[in-house]
Amino acid sequence: MNGASKSTTIRDVAQYVGISVTAVSQILNGKGDRFSDETIRKVQEAQRVLNYHPNFYARGLVGQRSNSIGIVIPNIMNPFFASLVLSVENAAIPKGIFPQVFSVNGFHENIDYFIEQFISGTQKGLILAAPGASQEIVDKLAISNSLPMVLTDQADLSGNYDMVLIDELKAGELIASHLLDLGHTRIAIVLPFGLTLNLKHRFDGYKLAFKLHHVAVPLDLVFQSNFDPSGGVDAVERIVETDATAIIAINDDVAIGIYRGLSAHHKSIPDDYSVVGFDNINLTNYLTPRLTTVEQPIDKIGEQAVQMLVGKMTDPTAEHQSVILDVKLKIRDSTKKLEM
Amino acid sequence: MNGASKSTTIRDVAQYVGISVTAVSQILNGKGDRFSDETIRKVQEAQRVLNYHPNFYARGLVGQRSNSIGIVIPNIMNPFFASLVLSVENAAIPKGIFPQVFSVNGFHENIDYFIEQFISGTQKGLILAAPGASQEIVDKLAISNSLPMVLTDQADLSGNYDMVLIDELKAGELIASHLLDLGHTRIAIVLPFGLTLNLKHRFDGYKLAFKLHHVAVPLDLVFQSNFDPSGGVDAVERIVETDATAIIAINDDVAIGIYRGLSAHHKSIPDDYSVVGFDNINLTNYLTPRLTTVEQPIDKIGEQAVQMLVGKMTDPTAEHQSVILDVKLKIRDSTKKLEM
DNA sequence: CTAATTGAGTAAAACGTTTTACCGCTCCTA
DNA sequence: TAGGAGCGGTAAAACGTTTTACTCAATTAG
Numbered sequence: 256m257n258g259a260s261k262s263t264t265i266r267d268v269a270q271y272v273g274i275s276v277t278a279v280s281q282i283l284n285g286k287g288d289r290f291s292d293e294t295i296r297k298v299q300e301a302q303r304v305l306n307y308h309p310n311f312y313a314r315g316l317v318g319q320r321s322n323s324i325g326i327v328i329p330n331i332m333n334p335f336f337a338s339l340v341l342s343v344e345n346a347a348i349p350k351g352i353f354p355q356v357f358s359v360n361g362f363h364e365n366i367d368y369f370i371e372q373f374i375s376g377t378q379k380g381l382i383l384a385a386p387g388a389s390q391e392i393v394d395k396l397a398i399s400n401s402l403p404m405v406l407t408d409q410a411d412l413s414g415n416y417d418m419v420l421i422d423e424l425k426a427g428e429l430i431a432s433h434l435l436d437l438g439h440t441r442i443a444i445v446l447p448f449g450l451t452l453n454l455k456h457r458f459d460g461y462k463l464a465f466k467l468h469h470v471a472v473p474l475d476l477v478f479q480s481n482f483d484p485s486g487g488v489d490a491v492e493r494i495v496e497t498d499a500t501a502i503i504a505i506n507d508d509v510a511i512g513i514y515r516g517l518s519a520h521h522k523s524i525p526d527d528y529s530v531v532g533f534d535n536i537n538l539t540n541y542l543t544p545r546l547t548t549v550e551q552p553i554d555k556i557g558e559q560a561v562q563m564l565v566g567k568m569t570d571p572t573a574e575h576q577s578v579i580l581d582v583k584l585k586i587r588d589s590t591k592k593l594e595m
Numbered sequence: 596m597n598g599a600s601k602s603t604t605i606r607d608v609a610q611y612v613g614i615s616v617t618a619v620s621q622i623l624n625g626k627g628d629r630f631s632d633e634t635i636r637k638v639q640e641a642q643r644v645l646n647y648h649p650n651f652y653a654r655g656l657v658g659q660r661s662n663s664i665g666i667v668i669p670n671i672m673n674p675f676f677a678s679l680v681l682s683v684e685n686a687a688i689p690k691g692i693f694p695q696v697f698s699v700n701g702f703h704e705n706i707d708y709f710i711e712q713f714i715s716g717t718q719k720g721l722i723l724a725a726p727g728a729s730q731e732i733v734d735k736l737a738i739s740n741s742l743p744m745v746l747t748d749q750a751d752l753s754g755n756y757d758m759v760l761i762d763e764l765k766a767g768e769l770i771a772s773h774l775l776d777l778g779h780t781r782i783a784i785v786l787p788f789g790l791t792l793n794l795k796h797r798f799d800g801y802k803l804a805f806k807l808h809h810v811a812v813p814l815d816l817v818f819q820s821n822f823d824p825s826g827g828v829d830a831v832e833r834i835v836e837t838d839a840t841a842i843i844a845i846n847d848d849v850a851i852g853i854y855r856g857l858s859a860h861h862k863s864i865p866d867d868y869s870v871v872g873f874d875n876i877n878l879t880n881y882l883t884p885r886l887t888t889v890e891q892p893i894d895k896i897g898e899q900a901v902q903m904l905v906g907k908m909t910d911p912t913a914e915h916q917s918v919i920l921d922v923k924l925k926i927r928d929s930t931k932k933l934e935m
Numbered sequence: 936c937t938a939a940t941t942g943a944g945t946a947a948a949a950c951g952t953t954t955t956a957c958c959g960c961t962c963c964t965a
Numbered sequence: 966t967a968g969g970a971g972c973g974g975t976a977a978a979a980c981g982t983t984t985t986a987c988t989c990a991a992t993t994a995g
Contacts, residue, residue, distance in 0.1 A: 313981035653951035
């Protein structure tokens with residue numbers, strides 16, 4: 256099966272130099288001050304000549320620590336999660352911590368496997384950004400190895416976890432208020448099929464804004480669809496049958512689909528419909544018209560998550576805490592005053 | 596430092612059940628047919644009660660294999676690489692192989708660290724999709740641990756590697772021919788700053804098409820820019836100063852920037868400019884107008900890469916081979932006949 | 936001249952598994 | 966009733982490190 260010849264071990268280099276294994280280990284780990292310069296030199300040379308690389312597993316086995324954290328995301332194709340990964344990397348790598356990405360995608364059946372094989376064991380901590388993950392899975396991850404863990408993009412009421420969240424209520428209110436201020440009252444809302452806790456909060460924010468504006472919440476204009484551009488296209492098919500004049504998308508990806516759907520119906524944004532997205536992914540600035548959307552402070556999210564995780568790793572007994580980050584409405588060209 | 600108490604080992608389980616370590620190991624690995632149902636049951640229960648999880652390192656140390664392969668990508672934000680990851684996952688996971696993503700992003704300085712700590716050691720093989728990676732890095736990865744490796748999106752002339760490539764020459768020719776057939780001759784070409792080998796081939800394809808159409812290659816219309824949407828915007832600033840009537844982008848991401856740039860200049864696609872992308876990322880179907888682009892058979896790429904890697908892993912002495920996959924031009928709404 | 940110190944190095948335990956080779960018992964078959 | 970076959974199980978080696986506790990000689994201090 257394994258045709259490759261055994262790779263060189265520390266014993267080989269010890270033998271090559273004519274010295275003990277201990278010495279080699281110490282020297283190669285920078286703890287060999289007490290050895291003679293001559294010996295040190297010879298060991299280093301031997302390492303090069305023999306192309307010796309310490310075995311990852313052996314090393315892990317003895318010193319139980321690694322400096323790697325994991326980040327679990329549901330879908331690598333969603334630009335929001337891609338930026339989240341990037342932001343975590345930016346925060347962690349300068350600290351000497353190396354994140355490893357676990358993109359769970361469709362493979363929910365395999366999450367157990369991931370947990371068993373990779374996450375617990377190799378990772379010293381975990382950032383979980385899997386809004387779809389069931390409580391069961393979350394608990395399993397946490398309990399399975401008392402792994403320090405930070406939840407993000409995912410609220411949890413149990414109080415058992417550290418979390419970094421955004422102010423969903425405010426976000427929802429900002430969006431709806433903006434449209435209401437522009438004179439829209441018949442506002443369609445495109446949601447995914449299952450509402451996670453944070454989306455419920457956002458929805459509460461919408462409702463609050465309507466209440467404050469003394470406008471009835473247009474519950475007849477709430478639509479459910481997939482979480483990607485295709486979902487936006489679908490939703491438009493139903494929305495054009497109504498008297499809606501504005502559309503709130505659950506995220507920018509869906510908004511992109513909405514752009515497409517409206518365009519196929521020869522409807523103009525923002526003349527016929529105002530459209531609002533969520534996340535402020537890179538692309539939104541490149542759409543025509545530029546998309547009005549809510550900016551998540553994604554750099555801060557990554558930074559906070561890493562910081563909290565490190566805290567948890569150094570002191571696992573610390574109290575659980577959560578931070579709620581602020582959001583901003585980026586008003587661009589996809590929304591405009593309703594003309595009567 | 597480490598506040599967590601020692602986690603339970605296989606020995607604890609064995610002791611709890613009152614049985615040997617061997618038995619526990621076998622049973623838990625599904626190789627315990629020969630043990631009594633009663634014992635099996637007790638072991639499973641003990642595993643649950645004690646919350647036992649095999650130690651990753653110990654396991655890796657003894658059976659030198661893992662069933663994990665690595666995939667190295669330059670930039671997780673680029674949808675093409677995101678889909679590549681997805682396609683590799685789709686091909687690998689059903690085979691029981693679990694890919695791990697190494698998104699190198701800006702951290703070229705750290706690639707050494709990645710190699711030492713994670714890639715060689717834990718991974719049984721590597722898919723390298725890092726077109727920017729220097730020959731030096733590629734060689735280092737390969738030599739450092741005689742790691743089976745497959746290159747993709749990256750040609751290498753040394754013949755030392757397995758590769759899965761696409762027919763860049765044909766791709767280039769298809770694009771240019773399509774535009775030439777539509778009557779365009781003043782065709783702008785947007786390239787990144789450094790030309791990798793595969794891009795050179797593609798450029799050769801462009802030139803071939805011009806030659807076959809007896810049209811001079813418009814070398815004065817070759818522009819260089821960043822590899823992302825911002826690059827497209829920049830390029831447009833320069834292109835609008837010329838007499839170009841069509842634009843070939845290096846990839847869809849850049850094409851999106853071109854859309855934006857042209858829109859800012861109140862130019863219409865395809866009336867004022869025909870635009871062609873590359874990659875056929877998901878989004879291209881959702882743009883308005885829908886983008887004419889070249890489809891990379893991304894599912895096949897992932898599948899091939901995994902398959903070749905597995906081959907290499909089972910027989911590392913096998914000859915190096917490369918496969919070249921076919922591409923297709925997806926003609927959509929962003930290109931049209933030049934009106935005189 | 937003895938005792939303590941330093942310098943350069945080593946032996947062996949430990950980490951937690953998997954795997955190989957065995958063991959003893961009971962039951963069947965010739 | 967001897968000799969295999971199952972059955973249910975175990976002991977111990979091996980994987981490649983790091984780390985702890987030594988050893989031995991040479992030098993220095995008193």
